[in-house]
Amino acid sequence: MSDEPEQNAGEQGGRLAEKLERLLRMTAPAGQKAPSNEEVATAINIAAGEKTISATYVWQLRTGRKTNPTMRHLEALAHYCGVNAAYFLSDEESAKVDEQLALLDALKDSDAQNIALRSTGLSESSRQAVSNMIDQLRKLEGLVDTDAPRDQPEKPRRP
Incomplete structure (x- = not known):
């Protein structure tokens, strides 16, 4: 029996965790560190007007322990960071957004x-x-x- 699907799922989760962490770091205000899991979950839940995501689930996504979030969670995280949910689904889209965010980060100086x-x-x-x-x-x-x-x-x- 091959363990290829498990490795692939781990790879996908690792990329998702990397993308999420990078996005949270890059969208933090100048001079501030990335928001905590609690801050992310609270802001998402307030914006949604209901409990959409928990701080524990945000932590699991950020660390790659959860690798297959629902579209609702991806959309909520993307909305929180001000990007399209395609950021998490497409390497091409995330590269474009990262490039734009790097430029904005440079302009914070x-x-x-x-x-x-x-x-x-x-x-x-x-x-x-x-x-x-x-x-x-x-x-x-x-x-x-x-x-x-x-x-x-x-x-x-x-x-």
């Missing part, structure tokens, strides 16, 4: 937000110059390249 806001109204060439300057500063400070889209591919350096 007041200096980054200030730079972004001040670039509004600049010409395309001026915005490109600012982008190039930021790239150079990141290199000087030994920071890894970001995957930010560029209008033009970076030219290789000459020796």
